[in-house]
Amino acid sequence: MPLPNKALQQTGLSVAPLPLAPAAERRYVIQTSLEQMTGPDSSVTVRAFRSADRDQVERLWARVFPDDPPSNAPALLIDTKLRVQPELFLIAVADGAVVGAVMAGFDGVRGWIHHLAVSPDHRRRGIATALVRAAESGLGRLGCPKVNLQVRATNLDVLAFYRQLGYGVEDRVSMGRRLEGTG
């Protein structure tokens, strides 16, 4: 039984190219170019978002996050993200179709990961792990020392996923304020 997630987890938050696990133990390999991660059978690739991906990413997020408020409308998020560190907007492609996406950003102090989603038909294959590791690598290249993320209290199932990747729940209270005149 392959253990791709374990192999990826062992890499931690390293910026360096990942050591290759024995072929039998990996389904995904992070290449020197950390924007692109390809499985040995080339069935899944993680790469930077391209404009041609827009419709599929919008559909993916609309399906995975049906209860998101209008301020998180996929089209709006994409437009905003493409203005800031667009190279940290990553997607996973399988058989020519977008099956996963994540946005990351570095604010100069902390890195953030947002809107990680994998198509329900493609889960538990290590795709989200590959997306997060690629996002971490991109953040690390910018000098980011730590990655933060937020999980809605209604979505606590996802904590098991992030714990598997080495993330821990921290003693913090999340606060936020929407700025006037923005989407």
Ligand SMILES: CC(C)(COP(=O)(O)OP(=O)(O)OC[C@H]1O[C@@H](n2cnc3c(N)ncnc32)[C@H](O)[C@@H]1OP(=O)(O)O)[C@@H](O)C(=O)NCCC(=O)NCCS
């Ligand atoms: C959370 C999510 C991104 C995981 O995607 P995925 O591609 O299935 O994740 P992976 O295959 O990389 O999972 C890696 C490991 O995390 C753990 N894990 C993943 N999903 C889990 C779940 N629903 N419950 C418990 N553990 C889970 C498992 O240990 C898994 O390894 P295994 O399959 O070998 O057991 C996906 O379920 C999703 O899109 N959920 C809805 C959107 C969402 O909640 N996004 C996060 C916003 S904060």
